[in-house]
Amino acid sequence: MKPLQVLPGEVHCTAIRAQGAGGQNVNKVSNAVHLRYDIHASSLPDEVKERLLALPDHRITRDGVVVIKAQESRSLEANREHALARLQTMIDQAASVPTLRKPTRATAGSQRRRLAGKNLRGQVKALRGRVGRDAD
Template sequence: MAERWQDIWETIPADAVSEQFITASGPGGQNVNKVATAAQLRINVFRLELAPPVYARLKSLGSAYLTNSGEMVITAKRHRTQAANRLDARERFVSLLQKARTLPAKRKKSRLNRVGKTKRLQGKKIRSAVKKSRGRVRPE
């Protein structure tokens, strides 16, 4: 069973996370100019103490959010309230973390049967003959 995002959020150290609210464009009408409703979540990725493969996957998945100092900055401004934007930012980070923790599926080698192999070789012979016929014209 999949873990709830709140349970995963509880495992993140408090000193690795900082939140602040900023003014944002988007829904809110005239209120958008007065109230800081967008949530900006900063997570120090090094403080999470992730395993190297998980860190590498998180780095590739969230490269747009990662700074040079190892902080992941997620800005949420979809909603009109601070609380909703805070939850949105947290959910987005936890979903990135969950994707990074899951192992990618191993690729299985494809296998051709005997009929498929002979068809492929026959096609190669036909293609080879076509290309050979495109050679230089020899004067007779």
């Protein structure tokens, strides 16, 4: 299966002012990026959309919109690339189909060993009882 690519027309990037330290420059330059990606309106396959919506991720809103904020770099373009890379990672995670676990049974030998260990432990605990006086 080839990796799914995010189409540029489906992503909406908005330049916003970054938070944190930066002096006077941070107050006048919008270098952070708000990336919005509507899952329902995307061209992803339906099963990938369902798995993406089912992810326990705080960046996915109730309306099915992924909101990613990137402000690591001082460059607007670098922040945009960083946000797109995080979105792509998220989609790749949803595109991989989880393997189903095949339930297996414990072997007879492992059951015997487990029960023998329990029996031994019970004997050790039984020896911890009160020591009674012998009737003379």
